[in-house]
Amino acid sequence: MKVKKTVRAGLVNLTKIKEKQLSQMWKNYQRWLKDEDVDRLYSAHKQQASRNLDKVKDSKEYPIFLRKDLIDIEECDSDIADYFFKVPTKQRYGGIKVPIKTHIxxxxxxxVCESQLIKKDDKFHLNIMIEKEVELKENFDGVLGIDLGLRNPVVGVALSVAESSQEVFFKGDTIKQIQARYSYLRRQSKNGKKWEKREYNKVRDRLHKITTKLVNYAEENKLIVVVGELTGIQNQDKGRTMNRKLHRFPHFTIRKMLEYKCKDRGIVYKEVSEAYTSQRCCKCGEKGTREKGLFKCNGTEINADINGAWNISKRALGKPEIRSLLGAGASVTMPELHSDDLTSGSAEVSSKYFGIRF
Ligand SMILES: [Zn+2]
Incomplete structure (x- = not known):
């Protein structure tokens, strides 16, 4: 299976002459797109533009698409840059070799595939597309069911069929704290946009760490990653406050990150319907009640998000297409819920049940 990804790169330590040549090429390209006559524009750039752009608006600037056979990337040993990237151009014989720093x-x-040169805030960047062959893993030992809740955005329950074991993960508070702090700063400041961007970056950074840990865990323990699908909830009207909370929680981003990171390592990623997983008891299947983050039914009291994640894992294990991926030696029996101590409504659940603390 081939997996594509974009590597973001910034141009660093650009000499004046190279900067001038890039700017000239950029200007010529934008003018050519708007049907002006220009000389000194590489024909390959024209071709790729006709392929990639349908309509061109006068007010906008567009990326330069760099054909893959014209790109050349070399590693760079110095601290200043990670690589040298050769930008094909008419402005310099043999191309413009620029030092770049990349995010990965x-x-x-x-x-390396067709990539893009872009200009943002007066600076040049590259979006370098890379593609690699990933071997899809075949034998799994169980599932890691993940509930994207409201109180705690990410709660995972891992059920390993092979070893009949269970682990619980938890994360929520940090994201909520970041959002609360920035919502306060935003109200205080005249420049709300600035805070929005900072909050976005901080939350995203946290989410990257959390999703990477979950996927690492799934890989080490040979687990299929299963996430509850929220489609139903998004459409229900739960009142203004609840609706706002739902939209501020970054469920979509988490799902996309998990999906992408799983794909990148050949781990199977699935989404299963979340319907009723929060209302039913993960132990006996009966309908229970939810109160302040606690799920209650006859004889069971459990943190409501863990209950949800547990049910997602169970539902996944019940699916034939998932059972067929589990190792031949593993008989599919459900590990029993053996905790008496998963009842806390907050993230302060006893740590002995946590395989990982985020
Ligand atoms: Zn029950």
Whole structure:
């Protein structure tokens, strides 16, 4: 299976002459797109533009699409940059070789595909597309069911069929704290946009760490990652406050990150319907009640988000297409819920049940 990803790169330590040549090429390209006559524009850039752009608006600038066979990337040993990237151009014989810093490593086994040169806030960047072959894993030992809740955005329950074991994960408070802090700062400040951007970056950073840990865990323990699908909830009207909370919680981003990171390592990623997973007891299947983050039914009291994640894991294990991926040696029996101590409504649940603390 081939997996594509975009590596974001910034141009660093650009000499004046290279900067001038890039700017000239950029200007010529934008003018050519708007049907002006220009000389000194590489024909390959014209071709790729006709392929990639349908309509061109006069008020907008567009990326330059760099054909993959014209790109050349070399590793750079110095601290200043990670790589040298050769930008094909008419402005300099042999192309403009620019030092770049990238947000992730470009591994040797990756193939570089058509990439883009962009200009934002007066600075040049590159979106380098890379593609690599990933072998899809075949034998799994269980599932990691993840509930994207309201009180705690990410709660996972891992059920390993092979070893009949269970682990619980928890994360929520940090994201909520970041959002609360920035919502306060936003109200205080005249420049709300600035805070929005900072909040977005901080939350995103946290989410990256959380999702990477979950996927690491799934990989080490040979688990299929299963996330509850929220489609139903998004459409229900739960009142103004609840609706606002739902939209501020970054469920969509978490799902996309998990899906992408699983794909990247050949781990199977599935979404299952979340219907009733929050209302039914993960132990006996009966309908229960939810109160302040606690799920209650006859004889069971459990943190409501854990209950939800547990049910997602169970539902996944009941699906034939998931059972068929579990190792041949593993008989699919459900690990029993063996905790008496998962009842706390907050993230302060006893740590002995946590495989990982985020
Ligand atoms: Zn029950």
């Amino acid at each position: 490593e470009i591994k040797k086994d990756c193939e």
